[in-house]
Amino acid sequence: MTTPLLEIDDVSVSFDGFFALTDFSLRLMPGELRSVIGPNGAGKTTFLDVITGKVKPLKGSVTFRGETLVGLSEHKISQLGIGRKFQTPRVFENLEVIRNLELAASPSKGPFALLTQGIPSRVRDEVQRLLDYVGLGPYAKVQAGSLSHGQKQWLAIAMLVAQSPQVLLLDEPVAGLTDEETVRTAELIKSLAGDHTVLVIEHDMEFIRDLNASVTVLHQGSVLTEGSLDEVQNDPRVIEVYLGQAED
Amino acid sequence: MKNFKRLLPWILLAIAFFILPAILDDFRLNLFGRYFSLAITALAIDLIWGYTGLLSLGQGIFFSLGGYAVAMHLMLNTKSEAGGNGIPKFFENYGVDQLPFFWQPFWSPMSTLILLWLVPAVVAGLVGYLIFRNRIKGVYFSIITQAALMVFYHFFNGQQKLINGTNGLKTSTTEIFGQLVGSPDLQGWFYRITVLLLPLAFLACRYFTSGRFGDALIAIRDDEVRLRFTGFNTVPYKTIVFIVAGLLCGVSGALYTVQSGIVSPQYMTIAMSIEMVIWVAVGGRGTLVGPIIGAVLVNYLRSLVSEALPEMWLFVQGALFIFVVVLMPDGIYGWFTKGGFTRLLAAFGLAPRTATYPQLDLEVAPASEGRVISND
Numbered sequence: 001m002t003t004p005l006l007e008i009d010d011v012s013v014s015f016d017g018f019f020a021l022t023d024f025s026l027r028l029m030p031g032e033l034r035s036v037i038g039p040n041g042a043g044k045t046t047f048l049d050v051i052t053g054k055v056k057p058l059k060g061s062v063t064f065r066g067e068t069l070v071g072l073s074e075h076k077i078s079q080l081g082i083g084r085k086f087q088t089p090r091v092f093e094n095l096e097v098i099r100n101l102e103l104a105a106s107p108s109k110g111p112f113a114l115l116t117q118g119i120p121s122r123v124r125d126e127v128q129r130l131l132d133y134v135g136l137g138p139y140a141k142v143q144a145g146s147l148s149h150g151q152k153q154w155l156a157i158a159m160l161v162a163q164s165p166q167v168l169l170l171d172e173p174v175a176g177l178t179d180e181e182t183v184r185t186a187e188l189i190k191s192l193a194g195d196h197t198v199l200v201i202e203h204d205m206e207f208i209r210d211l212n213a214s215v216t217v218l219h220q221g222s223v224l225t226e227g228s229l230d231e232v233q234n235d236p237r238v239i240e241v242y243l244g245q246a247e248d
Numbered sequence: 249m250k251n252f253k254r255l256l257p258w259i260l261l262a263i264a265f266f267i268l269p270a271i272l273d274d275f276r277l278n279l280f281g282r283y284f285s286l287a288i289t290a291l292a293i294d295l296i297w298g299y300t301g302l303l304s305l306g307q308g309i310f311f312s313l314g315g316y317a318v319a320m321h322l323m324l325n326t327k328s329e330a331g332g333n334g335i336p337k338f339f340e341n342y343g344v345d346q347l348p349f350f351w352q353p354f355w356s357p358m359s360t361l362i363l364l365w366l367v368p369a370v371v372a373g374l375v376g377y378l379i380f381r382n383r384i385k386g387v388y389f390s391i392i393t394q395a396a397l398m399v400f401y402h403f404f405n406g407q408q409k410l411i412n413g414t415n416g417l418k419t420s421t422t423e424i425f426g427q428l429v430g431s432p433d434l435q436g437w438f439y440r441i442t443v444l445l446l447p448l449a450f451l452a453c454r455y456f457t458s459g460r461f462g463d464a465l466i467a468i469r470d471d472e473v474r475l476r477f478t479g480f481n482t483v484p485y486k487t488i489v490f491i492v493a494g495l496l497c498g499v500s501g502a503l504y505t506v507q508s509g510i511v512s513p514q515y516m517t518i519a520m521s522i523e524m525v526i527w528v529a530v531g532g533r534g535t536l537v538g539p540i541i542g543a544v545l546v547n548y549l550r551s552l553v554s555e556a557l558p559e560m561w562l563f564v565q566g567a568l569f570i571f572v573v574v575l576m577p578d579g580i581y582g583w584f585t586k587g588g589f590t591r592l593l594a595a596f597g598l599a600p601r602t603a604t605y606p607q608l609d610l611e612v613a614p615a616s617e618g619r620v621i622s623n624d
Contacts, residue, residue, distance in 0.1 A: 052477060073476075073481070074473075074476040074477050075476050075477075075478075075479050075480055075481045075482075076481075078476070078477055078478060078479035079479045083477075084477050086474070086477075090471050090473075090474040091471075091474075092463075092466065092467040092470040092471060092474070092475075093470050093471075094466050094469070094470055095463055095466055095467060095470070099463050102460070102463070103460070103463055103464065103467055103475075103478065103480075104478050106460065109478075109479045109480045109481070110481075110484070111461060111464070111484050111485050111488055114459070114460040114461040114463075114464055115455075115456075115459070115460075115461045118460075119460070159478070163478060163479060
């Protein structure tokens with residue numbers, strides 16, 4: 001029995017009296033690949049906000065490798081090894097693609113290190129490898145703002161990988177991608193799992209089937225059910241929250 | 249052409265250092281000295297606004313602190329200014345017979361030379377750290393810096409007994425090296441010092457904006473939250489940049505004060521600090537050449553307009569600002585480097601029209617247009 005890498009226990013989040021999460025618990029094992037689905041407003045993005053320190057929970061605990069994350073600032077949590085990709089691809093638009101990656105990959109994130117030190121060649125190689133992997137090699141010197149939507153998504157994912165976090169939290173990584181890009185993203189994510197622990201939030205069921213990961217369904221701020229995609233899809237409660245209550 | 253581009257800064261420097269003093273009369277040379285010292289402030293504002301995205305409306309604080317530092321030193325060391333107690337005469341008007349404690353360090357030229365940038369830097373560090381730690385940004389940052397400016401303005405304006413209040417400190421009638429500060433000879437030297445310090449300020453700004461530190465600044469401007477989730481604590485970055493900007497404004501204020509002949513709370517008015525921002529917007533923010541062009545050009549224009557039609561300057565300045573914001577969002581320099589001049593010629597049929605739209609890096613884009621994603 002291994003201990004969970006990331007453990008969210010009994011967390012509640014309230015926005016002015018509206019409970020976005022109620023008694024929410026979730027565990028991620030080392031090397032696990034997990035996907036999370038749920039209708040709009042189920043609290044998917046909110047629980048990522050709780051893990052990454054953007055939102056403070058009303059109660060409950062979040063522990064990563066036995067260390068509590070509640071109350072830590074975003075950059076500290078990131079430095080501990082939890083990386084996050086946002087729902088919309090957020091990249092630094094006025095920097096070249098390669099500079100985006102170099103910032104993310106930088107082993108030291110302090111101002112004095114950035115002023116006085118260059119990038120280690122090991123990191124430079126890693127950045128080049130990532131660039132080629134996501135097919136942005138020819139665009140290395142292009143400003144990130146002029147990339148297409150799909151390319152930005154991949155740059156955002158590549159930046160996340162460049163941070164070399166232990167846990168990757170991906171919020172809708174294939175939103176707005178073409179089918180082909182979606183398939184390739186699934187490959188990328190599957191190749192990351194094992195070495196990394198990956199949690200993916202998505203609406204695209206085909207993509208989740210591709211990932212072949214266990215599925216957690218959220219509804220109204222708590223976990224409705226967990227299981228394989230087939231189990232979950234046949235669960236009457238899941239059908240109910242997605243399609244509405246059957247008439248009696 | 250490439251050689252010319254590399255030599256251009258040196259040529260400009262040589263012109264400013266050798267040619268301008270030779271061809272301009274004392275009055276004009278002094279004006280240019282003021283423009284160049286204001287250009288240092290413009291560089292500082294570009295560093296925090298153009299690169300880091302922090303629109304400070306309070307740089308007048310640091311500018312004035314530098315100016316007051318120099319003025320206090322000059323006041324203390326001028327015999328003709330000294331009253332009965334060996335302290336500046338104006339104190340007698342308010343019945344003050346003891347020099348306020350904070351004047352003491354300004355007896356010495358060495359400590360004055362240090363304090364004129366150290367005090368603004370420390371104040372900027374304190375103000376900046378408190379603001380940034382509390383994650384105040386965007387328009388709230390602008391409002392707070394403006395409020396801080398008001399506080400300083402009212403303090404300096406109201407404290408006759410400490411700092412001569414609204415009258416300010418007049419430096420033109422003080423003496424240094426046995427000469428009047430306002431004398432053409434000394435003014436010529438202040439001009440030369442300014443011409444040498446401006447490129448230094450430029451290099452300092454380039455040091456902070458190029459390389460990986462500069463990347464981080466641009467990342468803060470583009471998406472600070474994202475940068476934080478990438479593991480960067482943005483507070484020290486912003487604080488450092490704000491300190492550097494405060495320091496540069498202090499130097500700029502000191503140079504401006506000795507050349508304009510007075511420092512007064514007028515330098516801490518809201519209008520003055522907003523003007524500083526206008527120089528940068530007009531010249532071109534996010535570049536280092538732009539603010540220098542903007543500061544010199546706008547202030548030169550101000551002199552010309554004020555001489556011809558004294559009442560008109562504020563209207564001209566407002567119109568200029570609107571013109572630039574609407575038609576040249578990248579400022580004069582940005583407009584120029586993005587091919588604006590060629591486009592203008594083309595509009596009059598003097599140059600071939602080029603397909604510049606959409607100008608998605610036609611030169612840099614890879615040979616294989618479109619999809620480059622392989623399916624291996």
